[in-house]
Structures are given as C-alpha cells and as structure tokens.
Amino acid sequence: MTPLSTKVVMESAxxxxxxxxxxxxxxxxxxxxxxxxxxxxxxLEDLVAQxxxxxxxxxxxxxxxxxxxFAADHGxxxxxxxxxxxxxxxxxxxxFLAEGAAVNVLARLHGVTLHVVDVGxxxxxxxxxxxxxxxxxxxxxxxxxxxxxxxxxxxxALLVGAQLANEAVDAGLTMLAIGEMGxxxxxxxxxxxxALMGYSAxxxxxxxxxxxxxxxxxxxATIEAILKRHFAAQTSxxxxxxxxxxxxxxxxxMTGMILAAARLRLAIxxxxxxxxxxxxxxxxxxxxxxxxxIAGHRSEEPGHQLLLDSLALSPILNLQxxxxxxxxxxxxxxxxxxxxxxxxxxAIFATAGVSEASA
Amino acid sequence: MTPLSTKVVMESAxxxxxxxxxxxxxxxxxxxxxxxxxxxxxxLEDLVAQxxxxxxxxxxxxxxxxxxxFAADHGxxxxxxxxxxxxxxxxxxxxFLAEGAAVNVLARLHGVTLHVVDVGxxxxxxxxxxxxxxxxxxxxxxxxxxxxxxxxxxxxALLVGAQLANEAVDAGLTMLAIGEMGxxxxxxxxxxxxALMGYSAxxxxxxxxxxxxxxxxxxxATIEAILKRHFAAQTSxxxxxxxxxxxxxxxxxMTGMILAAARLRLAIxxxxxxxxxxxxxxxxxxxxxxxxxIAGHRSEEPGHQLLLDSLALSPILNLQxxxxxxxxxxxxxxxxxxxxxxxxxxAIFATAGVSEASA
Numbered sequence: 001m002t003p004l005s006t007k008v009v010m011e012s013a014x015x016x017x018x019x020x021x022x023x024x025x026x027x028x029x030x031x032x033x034x035x036x037x038x039x040x041x042x043x044l045e046d047l048v049a050q051x052x053x054x055x056x057x058x059x060x061x062x063x064x065x066x067x068x069x070f071a072a073d074h075g076x077x078x079x080x081x082x083x084x085x086x087x088x089x090x091x092x093x094x095x096f097l098a099e100g101a102a103v104n105v106l107a108r109l110h111g112v113t114l115h116v117v118d119v120g121x122x123x124x125x126x127x128x129x130x131x132x133x134x135x136x137x138x139x140x141x142x143x144x145x146x147x148x149x150x151x152x153x154x155x156x157a158l159l160v161g162a163q164l165a166n167e168a169v170d171a172g173l174t175m176l177a178i179g180e181m182g183x184x185x186x187x188x189x190x191x192x193x194x195a196l197m198g199y200s201a202x203x204x205x206x207x208x209x210x211x212x213x214x215x216x217x218x219x220x221a222t223i224e225a226i227l228k229r230h231f232a233a234q235t236s237x238x239x240x241x242x243x244x245x246x247x248x249x250x251x252x253x254m255t256g257m258i259l260a261a262a263r264l265r266l267a268i269x270x271x272x273x274x275x276x277x278x279x280x281x282x283x284x285x286x287x288x289x290x291x292x293x294i295a296g297h298r299s300e301e302p303g304h305q306l307l308l309d310s311l312a313l314s315p316i317l318n319l320q321x322x323x324x325x326x327x328x329x330x331x332x333x334x335x336x337x338x339x340x341x342x343x344x345x346x347a348i349f350a351t352a353g354v355s356e357a358s359a
Numbered sequence: 360m361t362p363l364s365t366k367v368v369m370e371s372a373x374x375x376x377x378x379x380x381x382x383x384x385x386x387x388x389x390x391x392x393x394x395x396x397x398x399x400x401x402x403l404e405d406l407v408a409q410x411x412x413x414x415x416x417x418x419x420x421x422x423x424x425x426x427x428x429f430a431a432d433h434g435x436x437x438x439x440x441x442x443x444x445x446x447x448x449x450x451x452x453x454x455f456l457a458e459g460a461a462v463n464v465l466a467r468l469h470g471v472t473l474h475v476v477d478v479g480x481x482x483x484x485x486x487x488x489x490x491x492x493x494x495x496x497x498x499x500x501x502x503x504x505x506x507x508x509x510x511x512x513x514x515x516a517l518l519v520g521a522q523l524a525n526e527a528v529d530a531g532l533t534m535l536a537i538g539e540m541g542x543x544x545x546x547x548x549x550x551x552x553x554a555l556m557g558y559s560a561x562x563x564x565x566x567x568x569x570x571x572x573x574x575x576x577x578x579x580a581t582i583e584a585i586l587k588r589h590f591a592a593q594t595s596x597x598x599x600x601x602x603x604x605x606x607x608x609x610x611x612x613m614t615g616m617i618l619a620a621a622r623l624r625l626a627i628x629x630x631x632x633x634x635x636x637x638x639x640x641x642x643x644x645x646x647x648x649x650x651x652x653i654a655g656h657r658s659e660e661p662g663h664q665l666l667l668d669s670l671a672l673s674p675i676l677n678l679q680x681x682x683x684x685x686x687x688x689x690x691x692x693x694x695x696x697x698x699x700x701x702x703x704x705x706a707i708f709a710t711a712g713v714s715e716a717s718a
Binding site: 087105334 | 393395397398401402442446450457459463465659675676679681690693696697700701711713714
C-alpha cells in the first residue's frame with residue numbers, strides 16, 4: 001500500500017511547472033531599456049527576472065506577502081544537543097504572540113503579515129488567540145532511538161503546510177516567507193543534509209544557538225549515531241524516509257508548504273538552515289520546485305552553505321545571522337521589493353533623453 | 360602660505376571625535392538581554408552598536424535620512440575611458456530631477472530624501488528647480504595633461520560638501536547616504552586608490568559602466584600615465600594633492616561632506632567605489648573619521664574591495680551592483696533600520712518569560 005505521506009506529496013506537487021523562461025527573457029529585455037548601464041543592478045536583475053518568470057509578469061507593488069513560522073518540538077533534545085531547554089519552543093511561541101521576538105519586529109517594519117503555526121509544540125496553547133492551531137502531536141520522538149515521526153504524523157504535517165499555502169493564495173498573497181522555531185531542530189537539519197547529500201556529520205553540523213566545543217563534539221557524535229541508526233543499510237534513502245526518520249514536524253510542514261506554493265506559482269523566500277533543509281527535501285521530491293525558491297540570507301550554520309550550493313541558490317543577504325524564526329527571509333523582503341520597484345518604476349532610455357553606451 | 364584647501368579641511372575636521380566606546384559597550388549589553396541567542400543577529404548587532412556609539416544612544420526610528428548625489432564632469436573622458444559620452448552626466452541629472460533614475464526609485468521606496476548637487480557638471484542648468492546649484496566650475500581638466508583642479512577649485516568643492524553636512528544637521532538629519540554621478544569618475548577613483556595605497560593600476564581598475572577588453576586595457580594604461588604624470592617624483596603624495604591632481608569635483612565634495620558629517624556625529628552611509636574613494640581620502644586626512652563610516656554595499660569594481668579592506672569596512676550588501684548614484688547606500692537603509700528596530704523593539708528575557716541558554 002502506498003504510504004499516506006507519499007499520497008500527500010503527490011497531491012501537493014501535482015502539476016508544478018517551473019518559472020516561465022519566456023517571461024524571464026522579456027524581463028531581461030525590459031531591464032536593458034532602463035536608464036542604467038547594462039546589468040549594473042547585478043543580483044537585483046536576476047531576482048526580478050525570476051519573480052517575473054514565476055508570476056508570469058504579475059509583480060506589482062506593494063507585494064502581498066506573509067511569513068509563516070512553524071513551531072514544533074524535538075525528542076532529540078533529551079540528548080543535550082541544544083544550548084537552550086526545549087521549553088523555549090513554547091516560550092518563544094508566546095513571545096511571537098506578544099510581538100516581542102525578532103521576527104515580529106522585522107515583519108512589522110517591512111509590512112509582512114506574520115502567521116505563527118503550532119505543528120507540534122510540546123505544550124497546550126488551549127485556544128490562545130493569534131496562533132494557527134495545527135498541532136499534529138506533541139513533538140517528535142527521540143530520533144536516536146526511534147523514527148522521529150510515524151507515516152501518519154508526517155502526512156499530517158505535510159498537509160498542514162500544503163493547506164496553508166492554499167489559504168495564502170485564497171487570501172491574495174503572492175509571496176511567502178518560510179521560517180521556524182523548534183529547539184533542537186538544527187540537529188534535524190544537519191541529519192537531513194547528511195542523509196540527502198552524503199556529507200559527514202562534522203561538515204554539516206554547527207553550534208546551533210551557541211554550543212561550546214565539547215557540546216558541539218557531542219552533537220556531531222549524536223548525529224553520526226542517528227544516521228547509523230536509520231540509514232546504515234541504505235545508500236540513498238528516499239527523501240520522505242529521511243524526513244520521517246530524522247526530520248521535524250515543522251520541517252515537514254515547511255516541505256508541504258513549499259511543494260504546494262510552487263504549484264500555486266507563489267514566490268517562496270526561504271529562511272536559514274532549517275527552512276532550507278525543508279526546501280532541499282521539497283526539491284528532492286520534485287525538482288521543478290527549485291525555480292520558485294529565493295534564499296533570503298546565508299546563515300552562519302555551516303550546513304546551510306552546503307544546502308544552498310546543492311540547490312544552486314545564491315542568498316540575498318549575508319549578515320552572519322543565525323536566529324531562524326523566518327528573520328533572514330523577512331529582512332530580505334525590502335531588497336526584493338527594491339528589485340521590483342526598480343523594474344517597474346525606472347525611466348527608459350528612449351524617453352528619458354539619456355544616451356546609451358557606445359557599442 | 361597654507362593652501363586654501365588645507366584650511367577648509369582643517370576647519371571641517373576640527374574637533375572630530377570617534378564613536379563613543381562606552382556607548383558601544385552599553386549597546387552590546389542591551390543586545391545580550393534581547394530574546395534571541397547571544398550574537399545571533401550577526402552584523403546587525405555590530406551595526407546598531409556602531410550607530411549607538413556614533414549617536415550617543417540616539418537611534419530612534421523613523422530615521423531622519425537623506426542621500427546626497429554629487430554630480431560633476433571629468434576632463435579625462437577626452438581619452439575615451441568610459442563606455443558613455445560625458446553628456447550623460449548632464450542627462451542623468453535631468454533624469455534625477457524627473458524622478459526616473461534608480462536612486463529616485465530606491466529613495467522613494469525606502470523613505471530617503473534625495474538631494475542632487477551640481478558641483479561641476481559641464482552644462483548650464485539655469486535655475487532649474489529641485490537641484491542644489493553649487494557649481495564650482497564646468498568639470499575637471501584632463502588629468503592626463505594637467506592637475507584635475509586648482510587649489511581654489513578643490514577648496515570650493517570641499518566646502519560644498521561641508522556646508523551641506525551642516526545644513527543637514529540643521530534640518531534634523533541623523534544619517535547621510537553619499538553617492539555621485541560623473542561619467543569618467545571610476546578613472547579618478549582608481550587613480551586615487553593607486554596613489555593613496557600604492558596599488559598598480561591593473562589591480563585597481565575595472566570596467567566602469569561596461570568597457571570591453573580593449574577599452575579596459577586602454578583605461579589601465581591611461582591611469583598608469585596619469586599616476587606617472589603627477590606622482591612619479593613622490594613616493595607618498597599628500598591626500599589633498601592626490602585629490603587635487605587626480606580627483607573630481609564630486610569626489611572632493613563628498614570628502615568635505617564626510618569630514619564635516621563625522622564632526623557633527625552623523626552616521627555616513629557610503630555608496631560604491633567612487634564614494635568610497637572619497638571616504639578613503641577623508642580617513643587619510645583625519646583617521647578619526649573611520650568610525651562614522653558605514654559601507655552600504657560592495658560594488659563589482661575591483662578597486663572597491665581594496666578600499667573597503669584598507670578602511671576595515673565590511674559592506675552590508677553584496678548584490679553585484681555597479682551603478683553609483685548612491686543606489687547601494689540607499690538600498691542598505693532598510694537593513695540599517697532593521698538593526699535599529701530590533702535593538703529598540705525586541706522583548707528582553709527578564710520580562711518575556713523566555714529561558715536563557717545554559718552557561
């Protein structure tokens with residue numbers, strides 16, 4: 001019998017088409033008519049051409065944009081892989097709802113609607129307002145001993161993200177930023193990076209929120225043991241098996257959102273290491289997703305650069321941030337909007353009375 | 360007799376004090392109380408600590424900020440160093456006034472007031488509105504044959520920038536972005552980089568607005584001849600002599616503005632290669648200026664990285680832009696504002712009910 005998770009992914013990814021290359025060419029042609037030296041806007045030109053190709057020309061400002069922060073807990077925290085107690089996931093969700101976290105400040109400043117989603121926090125929020133209540137279960141199991149999720153849990157988490165992408169389109173959004181909160185989830189992201197791409201744990205494992213040398217070494221050893229536990233017998237495990245065994249509920253929800261958002265021709269701005277691990281899973285499941293992805297920033301986590309390279313993504317910002325919460329995706333929004341504004345509002349040579357370069 | 364230019368510089372630089380290190384420490388202490396892992400905002404933390412140190416704690420939003428775009432022509436264009444005819448300086452000033460250029464679009468989007476300053480454009484603007492009429496003369500002389508400026512022209516251009524910095528403070532501004540427009544001025548910036556820092560012309564010379572290989576080689580040879588013409592007898596010419604012989608009127612005005620703005624404790628966001636050559640001159644004249652400088656972006660011009668390294672400046676953005684006009688300074692503004700917003704609006708651990716990291 002086909003696992004439920006596979007059916008969810010097939011449904012989410014059904015009919016994804018990559019960005020339209022004819023629209024990308026048209027965008028490049030328009031960029032070359034603007035009153036500036038050819039190509040002189042650099043990455044901004046690539047960015048807006050990508051958006052035009054994704055959106056088939058519909059890139060008007062103001063952008064209708066939102067950031068989704070998926071929160072979940074991780075059984076692996078029992079092994080001491082994080083500098084913070086796992087209760088901080090719950091506490092930070094309350095901080096998001098009280099508007100006190102970094103992503104709140106950035107979203108407010110840059111006009112981005114913030115949605116906080118409980119996919120698997122190990123606490124009861126009752127009916128607290130302002131939270132999207134999509135709890136699948138109270139966190140993953142300790143992946144050093146068991147698969148992080150059952151197939152049903154994985155399926156439900158994928159669906160959470162896919163359904164929110166559908167709701168986003170219904171609400172008129174054209175661009176999504178994707179982030180997360182989950183103490184312990186850099187351990188999942190590192191394990192995913194290793195399992196998907198064959199890297200050693202020492203290459204793909206950083207200090208998370210601030211481990212010292214000894215704790216960092218323990219984290220690497222833990223990830224090596226996790227990989228051995230789940231994948232020793234498999235040279236290239238399937239992406240869904242990787243996600244189920246060593247992922248997280250928030251990572252699965254982001255994967256589901258990315259697959260569905262790409263199908264719906266939304267531009268997807270990916271945050272740091274953990275969000276990019278979800279993007280890598282989505283691309284492994286359906287390569288056509290790649291063209292819809294925008295990397296907001298490059299995080300300090302060493303595994304992030306490995307993932308960005310494998311996805312051929314060049315991050316907009318490199319500010320040495322390592323916070324998560326979607327912060328690195330939201331802070332890239334004004335740069336993306338700059339690219340769109342330049343594209344749509346600059347004068348063109350033909351009417352501005354400015355001479356062009358000699359051939 | 361002391362040259363007039365020296366008197367202007369001494370007056371502008373009188374009483375510059377570097378950013379206050381006690382305020383920087385206080386800023387760091389506050390950053391460590393915010394609900395985020397220690398140091399996890401990366402460069403944003405350095406940036407806001409610098410601003411707090413420059414402004415002695417006064418970093419409230421919204422920032423009162425403006426961009427000054429200094430325009431002037433260059434006699435060296437007679438030697439074919441640019442892909443564009445020198446008439447484009449005049450044409451682009453008109454484009455700025457008509458709101459059609461890249462910097463107009465970016466300034467509008469990010470709430471930055473744009474001031475366009477004619478310091479030395481080779482055209483009459485009569486009394487056209489919206490332009491700051493500060494013309495010193497109709498462009499520099501061809502520096503392959505003569506010094507670019509007389510001492511009096513240099514002095515007047517330095518004063519233009521210094522006086523505008525004073526007016527900016529009177530108008531309540533706290534942050535200035537500095538940019539320029541002047542066909543041929545990457546040749547000046549390359550010559551300044553070589554003369555100040557001893558680099559060879561081939562290392563410090565790029566393709567400007569888009570030279571092909573042959574024209575690039577000619578530009579390098581021209582700069583070598585210029586350096587030989589003016590500095591063959593001097594192993595380390597004075598910064599003012601460098602500026603007078605191979606600079607530009609817009610570069611001198613930016614140098615004057617930077618010196619005066621640093622004295623007035625304004626934060627100064629520097630644009631690309633040409634603006635940074637003015638910053639390097641200002642620092643060579645008065646090293647205490649350095650702490651007031653913020654590099655908006657890293658340009659594609661190879662000389663820019665040399666200057667940034669020598670000034671120990673780490674640019675906020677690296678978008679492969681090479682446009683000038685202040686565009687790379689203005690597009691960094693939302694990132695600077697993000698840093699201030701995070702600093703002033705995030706919740707602190709003590710009151711948000713979030714656990715801190717284990718020691």
